[in-house]
Amino acid sequence: MKNRLELLGITKRYPGCVANQSIRLCVGEGEIHALLGENGAGKSTLMKIIYGVVKADEGEMIWEGHQVEITGPSHARQLGIGMVFQHFSLFETLTVAENIALSLPKEKTGTLDELKRKIVDVSQRYGMKLDPDRYVHTLSIGEQQRVEIVRCLLQDLKLLILDEPTSVLTPQEVSKLFETLQQLSSEGCSILFISHKLDEVRALCHNATILRGGKVSGDCDPQQTTTEEIARLMVGDDTPFDKQFTKVEGSTPSLEINHLSFKSEDPFSTPIRDISFTVRSGEILGIAGVAGNGQEELLRLISGEEQCKNESVVLNGNPIGKLHPDQRRKLGIGVVPEERLGRGAVPNHSLAQNTLLTGFLNGLSQFGWIHYHKVKDLAARIISEFNVKSDGTEAQAKSLSGGNLQKFIIGREILQHPNLLVCSHPTWGVDVGAALVIHEALIRLRDQGGAILVLSEDIEELYKICDRIGAICDGRLSPIQPTDQVSIELLGQWMTGEFHPPGSPVDSQEATYA
Amino acid sequence: MLRLEKRPSDSRLMAYMSPVMAIILTLISGALLFAFLGQSPTHSLYTFFISPLTDLYGWSELGVKVAPLMLCALGLTLCFRAKVWNIGAEGQFIIGGLGGGYLALQMGNIESAWVLPAVILFGALCGLGWAALAALLKTRFNCNEVLTTIMLNYIALNWLLYSVHGPLKDPEGFNFPESALFSDFAMLPPLFEDYRVSVSLAFAMILMVAIWTLLSRTMIGFQISVLGEDAKAAQFAGFRAKRLVWLTLLICGALAGFAGVSEVSGQIGQLTPYISPGYGYSAIIVVFLGRMHPVGILLGSMILGLTFLGGEMVQMELAMPKSITGLFQGMLLFYLLACDLFIGYRIKLKSSAAKVAAAGS
The missing domain is CATH 3.40.50.300 (P-loop containing nucleotide triphosphate hydrolases)
Known part of the structure; x- marks a missing residue:
């Protein structure tokens, strides 16, 4: 199997963190390659580098045997790289065909009628039913994703990048998507599949590269490796992952x-x-x-x-x-809302103040007067009992990572019994x-x-x-x-x-x- | 090459340094301006900023300016912390002065110790009522408070002008647009004998401590800051946004109204078209210069008060126009807002190492 894409020593630094450090990655022709990692492991940055949205500080990218420097997404598309982002970029008030026409060069699309025929052809060939005349706002999320994929397929696609494509789909839609991806792969198109759902990766992918903290922590064949082993590569310590809880x-x-x-x-x-x-x-x-x-x-x-x-x-x-x-x-009643920052917690307030946000009824204030020592005590208890990684009770909520803030918010609600x-x-x-x-x-x-x-x-x-x-x-x-x-x-x-x-x-x- | 880069978290040091830098930049620009106008920069700056404070009388005059600035700015601090952008302290100040002055004129013949408290209280209530209009429009009809309070400022000013040109004009005043003088029973006593600064400065200091306590130690202060930082979180926690909007606007209106009535019954002693040199607007600069903190408000009021005094000094000594005060205040706000950018951002030299690596690959 020839290599389609090879990354050597890719490094990208942002202020305060290294998002990618000396990443190497190799995707063969027709290979479905998973990119695994926790949130913040550097998956999205790496994808954006491949698609030309972000420029790497160091490193080489080799495309079909030639070193390339991708100048931007349109350059990437010319090379045959397509990407479906987690959040779709579709105009809801336009039809499927109009949306696709907007993103492709004129010489590729031809007239709108020709384009519609192509859309129907491609969508039928890959088992993704799609009506080019439907308005996007009438489509389900799964159908909108199909529009994005068909848009990529209308060019000579050699590598399709999918950023957590299944997170918005029902189980039935997921299995349909997988069929399409397997068909694409059998025709020689390479697929880079970003996910943190290990079962899906095991079901679909030929190879997997696992990132942790911006570095490659391992490669594996997901069909030969247990879910536990992959999870261990992602997290890197001895947490028991697959704990079963009894039903009551x-x-x-x-x-x-x-x-x-x-x-x-x-x-x-x-x-x-x-x-x-x-x-x-x-x-x-x-x-x-x-x-x-x-x-x-x-x-x-x-x-x-x-x-x-x-x-x-x-x-x-x-x-x-x-x-x-x-x-x-x-x-x-205790409530943990969907938005952590900007509803569950005030971004610029300290963790102590955010403890007061919902804790003020539980003895933290009296006659409208705040007992700050009690607030701090409770905040410190949340931090220690729920293992919240932070710079103490005075750290701003926005300085915490998503996971740690969620532990804090859930701890805050639970400790109020x-x-x-x-x-x-x-x-x-x-x-x-x-x-x-x-x-x-x-x-x-x-x-x-x-x-x-x-x-x-x-x-x-x-x-x-x-x-x-x-x-x-x-x-x-x-x-x-x-x-x-x-x-x-x-x-x-x-x-x-x-x-x-x-x-x-x-x-x-x-x-x-x- | 220089590049602006977002800081991982806001710089606390910069939050305090920004006003200092803004003052320094204002002084430099002021010096250049004076030089351009053919004055000696050092002498002009000395006249503007130092000479007003070379004697006790000067400090007392500073107190005269500081008291109304502080009162307005303390109220505005509450509003701005809740992100209620009340630009109407000027109107609330004028209506407070007009209302209190009206009552003082009506009670001109009554010789009682109750006249003064009645006048002061009524002035504060008038300011409160003026702010209540904006609160009603915002909470009931969802009107943007920036627009309504600015419009109410002009209505207040024109109401004052109408009053002193019409119904409240002194019949024995040679047709000048001024009211009669208030009786001594309606006048605020001075803080010290022989100096003009009135007891309103002492009230301002007490209120500073009260507002500080309110903001830092009570649930109301906490709710105000949550509402301002994150309205969704306030709703999530069950804080009533509309009540807080009413509360902050009413307190601000009452404080500005108190400042207004203190001005007419403390220093001026009658109603004139010029009862405010723009205290309500300058107080906005005070709030940002003072970092929305009560102690900062005191320092900010002193600096803005000094620009009023210094403006008068350079008018007298160097024959400069009156607008020089506004110019300095404007420069101060401009530089302050510019320097505030660096609380969230920093300047970075584009690293040449990365460039070489990129070119080599």
Whole structure:
């Protein structure tokens, strides 16, 4: 197998950190090569260097046997390199064909009709159904990703770079994408696949390069290597990764949501449509779903940032739908929001001040007077008990890495002993070690009798920690059933809105109101 | 080659050095300006910044300027920390002076110790009411407070002009646009005998400590700073943004109104078209120069107060125009904002080593 791309000694420095240090990487023709690493390991920087968005400080890049210096993305595209970013760059008010026409040189596209024919050809050949006349805003996230991929395929593609492509997809969409990628690879196109989901990498990739702290920590054949071994290369210490937690049954109802419907003033929000469920004390209830299907709105309605009919949200028998967040906290709700910096924590405030942000009701202030020594004590306890890496209680929240800030926020909520904890994406973008700390803390709270609701896109995580599971789609909630009775295929159906498979309508009805 | 580079975290040192650098740059530019106008730079700067403070009387005059600046700036500090951009201290000051002055004129014949507290309180309430208009417009109708408070400043000024040219004009004043003189019972006593500085300076000092405590030790101060830094976090924690907007604007209005009534019943003794030389606007510069900290406000007020005094000195001694004060204040704000860039950024020489490596590859 000939080498398509070879990187030698690539180094890129940013103020205060070295993002890439002497990276070597080799991708053969038709090879699907995984690039693995925790957040902040330098994967994205390396991709941007290959695609010409960022210039390396040192090092060589060899493309099909010739040394090249890529001057920018258009140069990269000329060479046959295509990239699909995590966040798509599509105009929502234009059609698929118009979007693609905008990004390709005129001589490649021809007239719009010719282009449409090409789009249909390519999408059929690779099993990615796509209608060139649809407007992008009517497409699902998975379909938008197809537009991005088809856009790359319309040029003579030799290397396709995909930056965490599966994080926004349902399990069914993921397996379809993998089929396409395997077909591409068999035709000789090389693929560089960035991910931190080890199972996917093992299922798809021929080779893997693992980055840690900006350096290559190892290469492996993922099909021959266990998930644990790969994870060890990513993290580099002896954390047990694949800890299994026992499933339990909850006791008395803690949070009851009764026929909750809600439409926010924000035109871009998802309306909540007649949702009912119960979270019991001593259990973790997980709600899966692709982002933007109402999770954010549901969380705000439970936290009190949005208000609704008083009886729609009930905590320990008290209707609380009309209460403000601080009043709900007084009754024992803890909340971990999706945005850590800029909602869960004030970026410019110290960790001590951020402890006060939600802790002010728990003895940290009296008659409006702040007891700063108590604030500092609690902040120091959070830092030590949750292993938050920081420069102490006076460090600014924005100086912490995402994972450490998340440990701090979850610690802040848990140490206030909530009887209901609502978490959005508890380990999104958090490295393996920190994720374990967070999961263990949630399980501990559950075993002490806390009720926990987890909203997450990470299905693996939900299966790991949740006792019961359901999915949200377009503001509607699927049935909720014990996790071990829900197959991943069923959960995938729920995530796409198919709640009532023929044959068992009665069952699911019962489960919804159980 | 020079390059601007983002610092990993904000520089605390630079946050304190920025005002010092701004003052130095203002002095240098001022010296150049004087030289260009054909004056000796050293003598001019001496006249502007040193000679006003060579005797006790000069320090007392500085106190006369510092008190209203501090009162307005303390209120503005609360607003600005909450990112409520109240530009209306000037209008609140004028309405405070106008309201208090109106009551003093109406009570001209009453000889009672209660006249002065009534006048002062009413002046502060008038300032508060003027700020309440902006608060209502912002919280109820979502009007941008920058626009509403600036417009309210002009309404306040024209109301004052109308009053002293019309209904409140002294009938025995030879048709000058001025009110009658207040009675002695409506006048604020001086802090020291033989000096003009009034007890309002003592109030300003007490309020400085009070606001400092409010900001650093109480939940209200904490809520204000959370709202200003991160409105989403304030909502997440359950702090009521609208209440905080009302609170900061009302306190600021009351303090500016108090400053206004103290000015007319402390130094001027009547209503004139010129009760404020722009204290409410200069206080904005004070707040940024003082880094939104009460002690910084005191130092900033002294520097801005000095520009008022120095401007008067160079008018008298060097026959310079009155606008020289505004020029110095403007330069100060300009340099301050420029220097503040370096709190978040630093200048770096583009490393030549990296260039060589890039060229070699």
